Amino acid sequence: MPKVNRTRFAVLGMLLSGPKSGYDVKQEFEERLGHFWSESLGQIYPALHRLHDDGLVSVKVEQRARRPERKLYRITKRGRDEFRAWLAEPAAPVGVRNELLLKLYFGSQMDPSQALEHIERCEAHQMQLRSLFKAFESEIEREAASREQLVYWRVALLSGQHVNRARLAWCRDARAALESLMNEQGAAPSEKSHA
Amino acid sequence: MPKVNRTRFAVLGMLLSGPKSGYDVKQEFEERLGHFWSESLGQIYPALHRLHDDGLVSVKVEQRARRPERKLYRITKRGRDEFRAWLAEPAAPVGVRNELLLKLYFGSQMDPSQALEHIERCEAHQMQLRSLFKAFESEIEREAASREQLVYWRVALLSGQHVNRARLAWCRDARAALESLMNEQGAAPSEKSHA
DNA sequence: CGCCGCATGTAAGAGGTTACATGATTCG
DNA sequence: CGAATCATGTAACCTCTTACATGCGGCG
Numbered sequence: 001m002p003k004v005n006r007t008r009f010a011v012l013g014m015l016l017s018g019p020k021s022g023y024d025v026k027q028e029f030e031e032r033l034g035h036f037w038s039e040s041l042g043q044i045y046p047a048l049h050r051l052h053d054d055g056l057v058s059v060k061v062e063q064r065a066r067r068p069e070r071k072l073y074r075i076t077k078r079g080r081d082e083f084r085a086w087l088a089e090p091a092a093p094v095g096v097r098n099e100l101l102l103k104l105y106f107g108s109q110m111d112p113s114q115a116l117e118h119i120e121r122c123e124a125h126q127m128q129l130r131s132l133f134k135a136f137e138s139e140i141e142r143e144a145a146s147r148e149q150l151v152y153w154r155v156a157l158l159s160g161q162h163v164n165r166a167r168l169a170w171c172r173d174a175r176a177a178l179e180s181l182m183n184e185q186g187a188a189p190s191e192k193s194h195a
Numbered sequence: 196m197p198k199v200n201r202t203r204f205a206v207l208g209m210l211l212s213g214p215k216s217g218y219d220v221k222q223e224f225e226e227r228l229g230h231f232w233s234e235s236l237g238q239i240y241p242a243l244h245r246l247h248d249d250g251l252v253s254v255k256v257e258q259r260a261r262r263p264e265r266k267l268y269r270i271t272k273r274g275r276d277e278f279r280a281w282l283a284e285p286a287a288p289v290g291v292r293n294e295l296l297l298k299l300y301f302g303s304q305m306d307p308s309q310a311l312e313h314i315e316r317c318e319a320h321q322m323q324l325r326s327l328f329k330a331f332e333s334e335i336e337r338e339a340a341s342r343e344q345l346v347y348w349r350v351a352l353l354s355g356q357h358v359n360r361a362r363l364a365w366c367r368d369a370r371a372a373l374e375s376l377m378n379e380q381g382a383a384p385s386e387k388s389h390a
Numbered sequence: 391c392g393c394c395g396c397a398t399g400t401a402a403g404a405g406g407t408t409a410c411a412t413g414a415t416t417c418g
Numbered sequence: 419c420g421a422a423t424c425a426t427g428t429a430a431c432c433t434c435t436t437a438c439a440t441g442c443g444g445c446g
Contacts, residue, residue: 003407006294007433013301023397036296040435045399068397068442087305090316091295099201100286101231101354106208107347110282115347121285151376152302152310155369159296162368166361173357174350181346198435202405218425235407240427263414263425 007039009086011047012056012079017145019060019074022048032153035133035160048073056082104174112182116175123171126164133161202234204281206242207251207274212340214255214269217243227348230328230355243268251277299369307377311370318366321359328356 014025022044029039039047048071051057056079060072075083100122107115136157144150209220217239224234234242243266246252251274255267270278295317302310331352339345 003432005432006292006297010297013297013304016301016304021397022399033297033300036291036293036300038291041398042400042435042437043433049399066443070397083301084304087298087301088309091298091313093320094293094295096231096233097201098231098289098354100289101351102201102205102208102228103282103286104347105228105231105351106211106278106282107350108341108343109208109211109279114283118286125288146303147379148303148376151372152299155302155372156296156300158368158372159293159362159365162361162365163358166357167354170354170357173353177346177350177353181343184342198404200405216425217427236426237408237428238406244427261415265425 004086004089007043007047008051009083010037010039011044012051012075012083015057015073015075015079016083019072021062021070021072023070035129036156051079055079112178112185116178116182119171119174119178123168123175126167126171129160129164130168133157133164199281199284202238202242203246204278205232205234206239207246207270207278210252210268210270210274211278214267216257216265216267218265230324231351246274250274307373307380311373311377314366314369314373318363318370321362321366324355324359325363328352328359 010029011025014020014028020028022041025044025048026039026041029037048057052059052073055076057073057075060074061069062072063069100118103118104115140150140153140157144153205224206220209215209223215223217236220239220243221234221236224232243252247254247268250271252268252270255269256264257267258264295313298313299310335345335348335352339348
């Protein structure tokens with residue numbers, strides 16, 4: 001298993017669109033990649049230091065009138081080369097760890113009504129996500145620097161939307177399954193206390 | 196943020212269906228929860244020791260003729276109680292870290308044909324997954340111990356299938372978007388070398 | 391004055407994978 | 419005999435989040 005450090009390249013990639021401070025990098029992760037990637041400041045600052053040690057970025061301290069000073073990191077030629085090499089490599093599959101499904105797998109240990117609550121929470125969350133994605137649609141239209149970039153941003157967003165729709169559809173199916181289970185048990189109450 | 200140890204409860208949950216060894220627990224994770232949860236032996240053994248220290252499981256060494264001996268862990272009353280309490284709590288949302296989308300987000304740094312390869316790899320992987328899910332459908336039908344358990348297992352599987360279908364649909368959309376981008380650029384080749 | 395936003399960093403600690411270490415038994 | 423499976427465990431090593439520590443400037 002070719003274990004590469006993804007934070008390293010995620011941060012490096014953020015610098016492609018121009019020199020940035022660690023703080024800027026964090027902002028951009030949250031604003032634009034929030035639905036498929038995240039990095040904390042506790043990862044970003046050390047990553048920038050390491051990138052500098054390795055010569056993939058250069059630093060310059062920027063002094064601004066009446067604003068705190070900050071370090072602007074700029075990607076170097078070597079940085080670009082290494083980034084492109086990383087881009088070409090196959091992506092590792094997403095690690096799956098879904099706590100909701102884990103709990104539902106053990107659903108027979110709880111009340112069906114409790115299981116239903118879990119699903120309703122998921123449904124509410126996915127509805128919110130749907131709105132966010134909707135708002136994002138117009139935002140990337142405005143902010144993309146080129147036709148090419150817009151296409152790739154749309155592709156990334158589209159993935160979120162497809163999965164979001166799938167989760168919403170699943171919530172409906174799951175609710176239906178649990179409701180019919182509750183009807184069955186309500187109609188024919190077998191012994192439950194020692195299950 | 197109420198940080199609870201999920202491995203602890205995942206392992207504890209595995210013992211609900213009867214006493215098991217650490218090795219058994221690992222098997223069951225792989226066979227039945229593979230698509231939404233995983234635990235390594237390096238987590239499972241220490242987790243069982245801690246569960247024992249905390250009185251949530253009991254141990255018994257099982258001697259078998261001409262087979263290596265093993266430790267059978269059995270969930271205790273307290274274990275069941277704590278497990279049920281954990282089940283009732285809201286599940287943490289899935290942490291998102293999708294390396295494929297990260298690379299595609301930076302797609303304008305590579306050849307569209309390279310981006311296309313990334314998508315085709317994803318598509319191939321999702322096709323395999325689809326077959327696995329299909330096979331799983333009949334397996335849970337055979338192995339569920341009760342009607343109730345079957346419903347919950349079906350709900351968990353259904354989630355995998357919905358998301359799998361969404362990813363396949365996205366692969367098709369993404370391929371189409373990239374192919375039309377390649378046509379545009381092939382027809383009107385603007386300067387590319389310094390992008 | 392106190393809080394918020396900007397800005398940089400470190401340290402502690404949890405969580406997680408992999409490799410290592412050991413040993414029995416079974417099957418070809 | 420050697421490889422695969424069963425079986426248990428530890429150690430090293432990443433990764434990641436959180437909390438802590440510090441300081442400036444603007445705003446109410």
